[in-house]
Amino acid sequence: MALRKIREEGDSALLKKSRVVTDFNKRIHTLLDDMRETLLEANGVGLAAPQVGVLRRVVLVMDVSKEELSPEEQIIELINPEIIETSGEQTGTEGCLSVPGVYGIVTRPEYAKVRAQDRYGNFFEVDGHGIVARCFCHEIDHLDGHLFTEKAERILTPEELENYTEEDE
Numbered sequence: 001m002a003l004r005k006i007r008e009e010g011d012s013a014l015l016k017k018s019r020v021v022t023d024f025n026k027r028i029h030t031l032l033d034d035m036r037e038t039l040l041e042a043n044g045v046g047l048a049a050p051q052v053g054v055l056r057r058v059v060l061v062m063d064v065s066k067e068e069l070s071p072e073e074q075i076i077e078l079i080n081p082e083i084i085e086t087s088g089e090q091t092g093t094e095g096c097l098s099v100p101g102v103y104g105i106v107t108r109p110e111y112a113k114v115r116a117q118d119r120y121g122n123f124f125e126v127d128g129h130g131i132v133a134r135c136f137c138h139e140i141d142h143l144d145g146h147l148f149t150e151k152a153e154r155i156l157t158p159e160e161l162e163n164y165t166e167e168d169e
């Protein structure tokens with residue numbers, strides 16, 4: 001496994017549409033393993049392949065609702081993910097490893113169900129509420145070249161940011 005460099009806003013890879021994965025081969029497994037390591041190192045809750053410069057429909061989302069699991073065990077690998085059901089609404093603070101230090105207020109569904117393939121090509125469904133649903137939506141947006149800053153009602157001011165990160169600790 002190896003750490004990959006996280007691309008930041010301004011990098012063209014973040015604005016492009018990623019391609020569907022058809023071969024569930026060694027190259028995809030290496031990408032997934034490297035993304036896992038990169039996500040854990042960055043202390044994020046999700047990571048999409050274009051964020052490491054690979055335009056493939058691959059994302060990782062951490063199911064932080066499963067508090068009994070270690071961070072490594074919380075990672076869900078989603079290949080060719082699609083949101084097939086949503087309900088409710090939540091408005092809250094969102095950030096992104098590719099837009100460091102910036103947080104915005106974004107409205108997302110409160111619940112989302114995703115259909116995806118695992119690293120061997122098997123289809124499965126997974127769902128989540130709250131931050132997990134938010135993360136599914138945020139990461140899948142990356143695959144179509146969208147950043148949360150486009151969807152944010154507004155960006156937190158430096159003062160709000162200070163309060164937010166204090167609450168976080």
Ligand code: NI
Nearest residue numbers: 095096097098
């Ligand atoms: Ni992001």
